[in-house]
Amino acid sequence: xxxxxxxxxxxxxxxxxxxxxxxxxxxxxxxxxxxxxxxxxxxxxxxxxxxxxxxxxxxxxxxxxxxxxxxxxxxxxxxxxxxxxxxxxxxxxxxxxxxxxxxxxxxxxxxxxxxxxxxxxxxxxxxxxxxxxxxxxxxxxxxxxxxxxxxxxxxxxxxxxxxxxxxxxxxxxxxxxxxxxxxxxxxxxxxxxxxxxxxxxxxxxxxxxxxxxxxxxxxxxxxxxxxxxxxxxxxxxxxxxxxxx
Amino acid sequence: xxxxxxxxxxxxxxxxxxxxxxxxxxxxxxxxxxxxxxxxxxxxxxxxxxxxxxxxxxxxxxxxxxxxxxxxxxxxxxxxxxxxxxxxxxxxxxxxxxxxxxxxxxxxxxxxxxxxxxxxxxxxxxxxxxxxxxxxxxxxxxxxxxxxxxxxxxxxxxxxxxxxxxxxxxxxxxxxxxxxxxxxxxxxxxxxxxxxxxxxxxxxxxxxxxxxxxxxxxxxxxxxxxxxxxxxxxxxxxxxxxxxxxxxxxxxxxxxxxxxxxxxxxxxxxxxxxxxxxxxxxxxxxxxxxxxxxxxxxxxxxxxxxxxxxxxxxxxxxxxxxxxxxxxxxxxxxxx
Numbered sequence: 001x002x003x004x005x006x007x008x009x010x011x012x013x014x015x016x017x018x019x020x021x022x023x024x025x026x027x028x029x030x031x032x033x034x035x036x037x038x039x040x041x042x043x044x045x046x047x048x049x050x051x052x053x054x055x056x057x058x059x060x061x062x063x064x065x066x067x068x069x070x071x072x073x074x075x076x077x078x079x080x081x082x083x084x085x086x087x088x089x090x091x092x093x094x095x096x097x098x099x100x101x102x103x104x105x106x107x108x109x110x111x112x113x114x115x116x117x118x119x120x121x122x123x124x125x126x127x128x129x130x131x132x133x134x135x136x137x138x139x140x141x142x143x144x145x146x147x148x149x150x151x152x153x154x155x156x157x158x159x160x161x162x163x164x165x166x167x168x169x170x171x172x173x174x175x176x177x178x179x180x181x182x183x184x185x186x187x188x189x190x191x192x193x194x195x196x197x198x199x200x201x202x203x204x205x206x207x208x209x210x211x212x213x214x215x216x217x218x219x220x221x222x223x224x225x226x227x228x229x230x231x232x233x234x235x236x237x238x239x240x241x242x243x244x245x
Numbered sequence: 246x247x248x249x250x251x252x253x254x255x256x257x258x259x260x261x262x263x264x265x266x267x268x269x270x271x272x273x274x275x276x277x278x279x280x281x282x283x284x285x286x287x288x289x290x291x292x293x294x295x296x297x298x299x300x301x302x303x304x305x306x307x308x309x310x311x312x313x314x315x316x317x318x319x320x321x322x323x324x325x326x327x328x329x330x331x332x333x334x335x336x337x338x339x340x341x342x343x344x345x346x347x348x349x350x351x352x353x354x355x356x357x358x359x360x361x362x363x364x365x366x367x368x369x370x371x372x373x374x375x376x377x378x379x380x381x382x383x384x385x386x387x388x389x390x391x392x393x394x395x396x397x398x399x400x401x402x403x404x405x406x407x408x409x410x411x412x413x414x415x416x417x418x419x420x421x422x423x424x425x426x427x428x429x430x431x432x433x434x435x436x437x438x439x440x441x442x443x444x445x446x447x448x449x450x451x452x453x454x455x456x457x458x459x460x461x462x463x464x465x466x467x468x469x470x471x472x473x474x475x476x477x478x479x480x481x482x483x484x485x486x487x488x489x490x491x492x493x494x495x496x497x498x499x500x501x502x503x504x505x506x507x508x509x510x511x512x513x514x515x516x517x518x519x520x521x522x523x524x525x526x527x528x529x530x531x532x533x534x535x536x537x538x539x540x541x542x543x544x545x546x547x548x549x550x551x552x553x554x555x556x557x558x559x560x561x562x563x564x565x566x567x568x569x570x571x572x573x574x575x576x577x578x579x580x581x
Contacts, residue, residue: 002363
């Protein structure tokens with residue numbers, strides 16, 4: 001039996017059913033444009049300030065693109081019992097959940113490219129290290145998706161998934177150093193920043209665009225990978241504990 | 246060694262499902278309490294019991310959706326106790342409520358389910374079309390499942406359960422909540438699948454359904470199996486008995502007692518007001534009974550022979566009155 005047939009079809013089904021729908025596509029386009037516009041107007045500077053906005057807008061696009069849908073769709077499928085159909089398939093749970101999250105990772109990564117494509121037309125991005133940007137985008141998409149998964153498997157109602165997603169997402173945006181440097185945060189909030197996976201993703205993006213990362217990029221990549229593995233592991237553990245009782 | 250010397254034990258194939266001392270508790274309540282049974286290849290095995298008896302929990306345990314607290318499960322020769330996913334490729338499951346995707350069409354739902362079992366694109370499309378035809382859903386193939394009727398949804402769920410040609414099909418209350426016509430069609434489909442060689446494990450709280458479809462039945466009550474036997478073996482004791490139900494108007498209060506003392510060779514029972522049940526191991530002569538009743542001023546309005554049914558056996562074995570099962574039917578049963 002080819003398990004990858006199952007993997008591919010779960011991912012394609014989720015992309016077509018949930019992600020590539022007009023409301024999500026329009027959200028994926030409008031959201032980065034609105035954020036860029038908002039910071040651009042607030043900065044009062046010209047097009048040269050756009051690269052400075054890029055890490056923040058990219059990271060926020062990924063974060064919202066991944067977590068908003070995944071947490072809700074998994075909870076929804078659990079509630080209407082179609083998730084049971086997946087649990088009955090002869091596919092290891094790890095591969096099953098990877099398939100379930102791949103759509104969100106891909107969608108989040110595509111969302112990150114929207115501000116990049118816009119910036120290409122408006123500003124000089126010659127200093128950007130694309131070889132660092134692309135793996136960083138995928139890793140940020142993965143960590144955000146697994147965070148959504150962790151929320152989805154910890155709650156039982158769709159509204160709880162939405163509430164918890166926002167509960168984590170909004171503080172993260174302000175703690176991760178994207179819009180306010182971590183050392184400019186109140187001293188008692190700074191340790192919290194280092195507990196947020198997005199901090200390391202934001203640092204990679206800053207490093208790739210301005211070479212002003214505060215931690216070595218290898219450390220950033222390692223820590224964010226560790227967060228991915230830990231969130232995925234605890235999500236699977238939760239599924240075993242709560243859904244296969 | 247010549248074939249005749251081979252022992253019968255060696256000749257008997259291993260059961261396709263072997264369950265031994267299976268227990269599942271939810272907090273302090275044992276939903277399944279030390280049950281053991283075997284299902285042979287090609288058999289249509291019924292699990293009959295009232296709601297909350299542990300039927301669905303048993304299916305969940307056998308299909309890997311739940312983990313047992315104690316006991317062992319072997320499916321198709323594979324031990325599923327340490328690894329519930331071990332035998333999932335051999336089994337198809339049709340739950341009591343559809344677990345398909347309402348936002349997908351019937352055709353897409355079947356293709357997706359086939360993909361979960363690794364079927365290639367060409368094969369899954371071919372198989373989906375075959376099943377949609379066989380289940381009379383061809384016209385609705387490209388409509389979203391959300392707009393299907395209950396009967397259509399149930400048919401599609403069964404089609405999804407057999408899309409990968411499983412050796413064992415688990416059917417959980419297949420006709421609950423659907424109309425009489427659809428229920429009849431579904432029972433025909435189940436028979437057809439069984440004739441084609443699929444081993445079927447069917448749970449139901451409809452006694453008549455179990456009697457019509459199954460070869461062997463286990464009665465389950467409060468998580469425990471109280472009897473397992475073939476339909477023939479279960480019916481044998483009641484078939485040896487002759488029974489009649491006499492409906493009487495203007496019944497004197499003492500009629501039951503008077504009948505019992507006058508016809509000592511018969512078992513007389515007043516089952517409800519105006520209804521007297523007569524049982525005997527020999528043939529029952531109706532004439533003397535009717536004369537005796539009418540001499541006491543009552544009027545016999547009807548007398549009919551009771552055909553022995555599984556319902557009686559169920560009541561005898563489990564102590565659960567058929568009326569209680571009917572009440573469940575009223576709540577969840579086929580719509581008239």
